[in-house]
Amino acid sequence: MSATTLLLPALMIAAVWFLAALDGALAGRAAGRPVGPAAAAVEPVRATVRLLVGQRRSTLAADGLLRWAGIVSLIVAAVLAAAVVPLGERPLVDLSVGVVWFNAMEVVAWAAVWLVGWGPNGALSLVGGYRFVAQGLSYELPHMFAIITAALAAGSLRITDIVDAQAGLWFVVLMPAAFVAYLLSAAAMAFWGPFDAPVARDTAGGAGSELAGVDRLLFAGGRRLLLVAAAAMAVPLFLGGGHGPWLPAWAWVLLKTAAVLVVLVWLRHRLPTIRMDRWAEISWIVLVPLTIVQALVVALVVLARGGM
Amino acid sequence: MDLTAVLLRFAAGVPHVLLVAVPGRPGLRMDTELLIRRRGWPEATSPAEADVLLVAGHPGPELGEVVESLWRGIPAPRVRLDLGDDATTAHLERLLDRLPTRLADVRLAREEAIAAAAVSDVADESHAAPAQHGEHGEHGEDTHAAGHEAHLNEHSGHAGDGEPPDQGGDTAHGRHEHHERDHAEHADSGSGHEDDSGHAGDHQHHHMDMPLPGGLAMADVAEDRDGLALDVLHLPLGPVLPDWPAGLVIDVELQGDVISSAEARVLDVAELRPSAPVAAAVRDLDVVARVLAVAGWPGPAARARDLRDRARAGEPADGLSGLLRLVRRSRVLRLMLRRVEFGDGVDVAELLERRLARIEAHAAGRTVGEPERPVLAELGGRLAGAEFTAARLLVAALDPDVDGAATPAGLRDREPGER
Numbered sequence A: 001m002s003a004t005t006l007l008l009p010a011l012m013i014a015a016v017w018f019l020a021a022l023d024g025a026l027a028g029r030a031a032g033r034p035v036g037p038a039a040a041a042v043e044p045v046r047a048t049v050r051l052l053v054g055q056r057r058s059t060l061a062a063d064g065l066l067r068w069a070g071i072v073s074l075i076v077a078a079v080l081a082a083a084v085v086p087l088g089e090r091p092l093v094d095l096s097v098g099v100v101w102f103n104a105m106e107v108v109a110w111a112a113v114w115l116v117g118w119g120p121n122g123a124l125s126l127v128g129g130y131r132f133v134a135q136g137l138s139y140e141l142p143h144m145f146a147i148i149t150a151a152l153a154a155g156s157l158r159i160t161d162i163v164d165a166q167a168g169l170w171f172v173v174l175m176p177a178a179f180v181a182y183l184l185s186a187a188a189m190a191f192w193g194p195f196d197a198p199v200a201r202d203t204a205g206g207a208g209s210e211l212a213g214v215d216r217l218l219f220a221g222g223r224r225l226l227l228v229a230a231a232a233m234a235v236p237l238f239l240g241g242g243h244g245p246w247l248p249a250w251a252w253v254l255l256k257t258a259a260v261l262v263v264l265v266w267l268r269h270r271l272p273t274i275r276m277d278r279w280a281e282i283s284w285i286v287l288v289p290l291t292i293v294q295a296l297v298v299a300l301v302v303l304a305r306g307g308m
Numbered sequence B: 001m002d003l004t005a006v007l008l009r010f011a012a013g014v015p016h017v018l019l020v021a022v023p024g025r026p027g028l029r030m031d032t033e034l035l036i037r038r039r040g041w042p043e044a045t046s047p048a049e050a051d052v053l054l055v056a057g058h059p060g061p062e063l064g065e066v067v068e069s070l071w072r073g074i075p076a077p078r079v080r081l082d083l084g085d086d087a088t089t090a091h092l093e094r095l096l097d098r099l100p101t102r103l104a105d106v107r108l109a110r111e112e113a114i115a116a117a118a119v120s121d122v123a124d125e126s127h128a129a130p131a132q133h134g135e136h137g138e139h140g141e142d143t144h145a146a147g148h149e150a151h152l153n154e155h156s157g158h159a160g161d162g163e164p165p166d167q168g169g170d171t172a173h174g175r176h177e178h179h180e181r182d183h184a185e186h187a188d189s190g191s192g193h194e195d196d197s198g199h200a201g202d203h204q205h206h207h208m209d210m211p212l213p214g215g216l217a218m219a220d221v222a223e224d225r226d227g228l229a230l231d232v233l234h235l236p237l238g239p240v241l242p243d244w245p246a247g248l249v250i251d252v253e254l255q256g257d258v259i260s261s262a263e264a265r266v267l268d269v270a271e272l273r274p275s276a277p278v279a280a281a282v283r284d285l286d287v288v289a290r291v292l293a294v295a296g297w298p299g300p301a302a303r304a305r306d307l308r309d310r311a312r313a314g315e316p317a318d319g320l321s322g323l324l325r326l327v328r329r330s331r332v333l334r335l336m337l338r339r340v341e342f343g344d345g346v347d348v349a350e351l352l353e354r355r356l357a358r359i360e361a362h363a364a365g366r367t368v369g370e371p372e373r374p375v376l377a378e379l380g381g382r383l384a385g386a387e388f389t390a391a392r393l394l395v396a397a398l399d400p401d402v403d404g405a406a407t408p409a410g411l412r413d414r415e416p417g418e419r
Helices: A002-030 A037-053 A064-082 A098-118 A123-154 A159-164 A176-189 A213-238 A249-270 A276-304 B003-011 B026-038 B061-072 B089-103 B106-121 B171-185 B280-294 B298-313 B320-329 B331-337 B348-363 B376-382 B388-398
Strands: B017-021 B052-056 B079-083 B153-155 B220-223 B229-237 B248-255 B258-266
Touching (some): A002 A037, A002 A249, A037 B003, A098 A123, A098 A159, A098 A213, A123 A159, A123 A213, A123 A276, A159 A213, A176 A249, A176 A276, A213 A249, B003 B089, B003 B106, B017 B061, B026 B052, B026 B089, B026 B280, B026 B298, B052 B061, B248 B376, B248 B388, B258 B388, B280 B298, B280 B348, B280 B388, B298 B320
Parallel strands (some): B017 B052, B052 B079
Antiparallel strands (some): B079 B153, B220 B229, B229 B248, B248 B258
């Protein structure tokens, strides 16, 4: 137990490094200035060191406590969300309500980003915070319908039960619309491109615009940890968890998680920022009905199979 | 050689540069952008992210004040570079070459950390006298002795900014006096505290008569566009924001992220001495790069900038058709830019398409007329009711002519058609 407890954060940090390196490489390619793999691998380390030796910074009449509460809870929420993801056969904590737990942790990020945006007493920082709350309202409903569809097909909220139910058929085949909605919301919950309006360049970095030094490092790190947790959760929910030929379960989980991360990074550089004043409409008029219909279809399949 | 030195040196390999563009010096800005990007250094979006403050031109008094305020907000290790108006590429290259070494200097980093901390400890710092910079310390490379026109002064920055932290207690009163005087001096600029914070998010300035912590003004309450009572925040947008016209400040009233009223101005307009105008083909690519960057599409924005720099250097525009295709095919981009408009039926998507068509025409060797550019006074009034992002997109796409604003009366006086 204790070994796994340490293993989870270590794995997540490794995944964040992989994510950052891949992001740097794809950013260079998209900008027409390709970066070599070695340079791409070093740059995240350099960025980390830079922020570690850099000075922290405070603004006038800032609320340091709230800012710290935001930064810390972003990281804690990401790690706790990942705690219910099976790394091989078993997760760190096999909760009977794993799906709900994951969802609850992910919503903690709303408060976290809002607090980080509020804390420094800066207008652009606050605009970033506002944007994330609006974003949450847009992505959350399709997201909840998507994850609940997976639970519905397995007849359980326990993540390991959901993985077991995919021994024959991965849920991505049974519920492709839910999977797509989940992938989009995974990017949105970590305010990762194309849903990066809360930290966008037009607001000079939005919610994180006033952070320097270790504050900035932890905020940026927490955001990537959250993306890693969301990508890892796609594996047990839709991609068959550890199921797969030849390789052991943990290797499949790692491979599939990496594959989801690659898709998310690719998507980020493929698309411009999607703003919520436009996306909310699509989300509520297209994605919500789509995921509801998806849930209905899956429910009928479950009934036809004689489940429930 | 201790660990800090090793880490500083490693981190200094890729400095983040906050670029302050000076109105009337678009060429220098583009030179700087090119050289920074060639080295693979990122441009910082805010003072908090920056290691280097680079002022591309000689700022007038108003912009100079903003630069001081930005500098106070940059965390150590930090370096400040002030280019004169006539800085050449060779000078710039030399300064940038030396940057990593200067950032990695442990002693300098410590001094800077103390100076920066002193400023954030004392909320109501006095305005630093710019003359203090560069007079102290180890400036072996003091190039401004070479002549005042090629004024190329390097501030390594040190405690000259604000006061050292150990001067507590009895100097505080002196600061207040200084502050009040200072405030009275620029009270005639008519916009109160906004002048001081260049980075729009900062509230660094102290109002003596306000009771709130840090001396900040309480937000007013007024009806928003839907008739709901909502806080009103008075805020200057600019002059230093990513992908923002040089020296442009839009004083806005913000409710949430909706602008309820706005007024545009260009800093130091009286002192503006426009340099050679930028070629139309270069400017079109510059505008496209800005719109794409503000729209949150960094890859294509960087490619548009590359093409802009090629056009400036007179090199062939490889990859132009690829970029045009990519931008035109993006349905998501169109969805985001459509209906972002002044209410005249011309939205940002249409403005972008016009620029793309102009770029194509330039590439084909056809002559193209000047695009319509908004009058500054009109720009502000028409931003009312726009959301923050919409305002940013509109400013980027409309490209108000800050560099040619030779007379304070307005920006339209310049003769069109020059190339």
